[in-house]
Amino acid sequence: MHPAPSIIAFTTLSGLGFGLLVFLGLGLPSPTGWPAFFHFGLGFGLAAVGLTASTLHLGHPERALKAFTQWRSSWLSREGVLAVAALVVMGLFALGRVFGLYDATELGWFGTVLCALTVYATSMIYAQLKTVPRWNHWSTPVQFGLFALGGGGLLAGQLGVAILGVAAAVIFQILNWQWGDSRFAERGHTGATATGRGAMGQVRAFEPPHTGNNYLLKEMVHQVGRRHASKLRMIGITLAATPLLLVVLPPMPVIFGLLAILHCAGVLVIRWLFFAQAEHVVSLYYGRAA
Amino acid sequence: MTTLPSQTDKKLGLVIDLDTCVGCHACVVSCKGWNTENYGAPLADVDAYVADPVGTFLNRVHSYEVPPDDGPAALVHFPKSCLHCEDAPCVTVCPTGASYKRVEDGIVLVNESDCIGCGLCAWACPYGARELDGVEKVMKKCTLCVDRIYNENLPEEDRVPACVRTCPAGARHFGDFADPDSNVSKLTAERGGMDLMPEQGTKPVNKYLPPRPKDEAIDILAPLVEPVAEKPEGLLAWLDKTLEKI
16 A cells, blocks of 8 residues: 555644543543643643544545544544544543643543544554455554554553563564564465466466556555565664663653654654555455555 | 345456457447446546546556467457456445445445445455546446446347447457356357456456466467578578678
8 A cells, every 4th residue: 555644644643632632531641731731732732642643634624624624434434533532532531631620530531532442543544455465454443452552552651561561562563574474475365366276277477458657556556665675674673662761770750751753753664564565455456466 | 225236137257368358448448438427426537647646447458478388478458357256345345325236237336415425335345346536536436338228218239238349359248147158158268258256255256267378379470481591502591601701
């Protein structure tokens, strides 16, 4: 799949932002006044920048409000509805904290649930697609959830959760790559099934339907981004795992911040591969072994 | 609403005969022509006259080689457009309700004024039947020429999809699959109509007829063009002998 920068930024930044808000909603930590302003501001900022980035790849962003209507059937619509609901509830909770007006503990818990559901809905946009076997698996929401947990814990300054969450996310990612690499073949999609099950037997693409490029090739048979996949996997995992240094480093805010930036860079690289390495079944029609 | 209807009154769709298709691409051209001049946003070509032209098409013809165990390979031309699936994954993923499946005839359509151009429906389609238009930035797909098939301003013989009307080989057939006595239902039953990628669970309405097995003695002219002079006689025989001696 085409690794569009807007979508990579969206899933990474909103994942981190909602991850942080999950902890703030639970009161971990529970700052008031200016510290609360900066904590919640960072969470809202990341989530909002991510959501705004996601509108950049739309053909008609001016119609984006229509995307809130189909929550009964569409994960993309659910994601939008949940994200706005989470931001509104957490916003009300944050107002109480920043101005010291009220302490709405239960509202924070509710916000935490909404933030977690938002991350889940984001992952399901991809996990629902049977056409991309690598994504169409329970491991996709687990992976997104673990990165939100680890990154959010890190930004929230929660030492134990940050270390455990990041370790779990990184280990699960390594396993996930192993499973994902063979899933397309395991699902049994081949050129023979694509052209009518077995009746013609194995087929070999003789002539493509068009001599130039097209939307399908650019969007779903994008293979350029895979060239350095094994190197990028190493780079992504190494950067994403840097918060594990907290085992030895002193837990000072500046160190948390620095490690958070390195971790975020690693997740961006891993998210690039999430798209670039995803094989779409339509590539079978073009005679490309996905 | 982007939930799918539990049942449609008709199941309009195409039968495509892979045995008959000659791969002329006339259906591709007539589709592009009709759907650029009629319903919805025109099918754009971007940079049509430079080195890397990119265009939107609703119907494309692939060609495949089927390698046999022995003998020459068979060539199969393979037109591909929206299959108007009963369980269309492109419809349910749509966040705005722009994509829908009609209850009356099962045609899958896009309401272009509601489409935000997110592209998720194209990702959800296993068949590559949807393309985002390069100029209008809305999702384009086969409409089964919904503006022809019910159009009483057209002569009756033209009230079929443009690709079916134009096919010079008669490889494309249009009809109602919900009616067991329709031309398309009968063709599908007689010739073993196939679903594409059935393991995706989309339940495509369009069916493909497999190529018929080729005859063994395919070259009917062969007995007539056998070599007539295996052994030279007369002057040729003398020349043959003499030249071999030199």
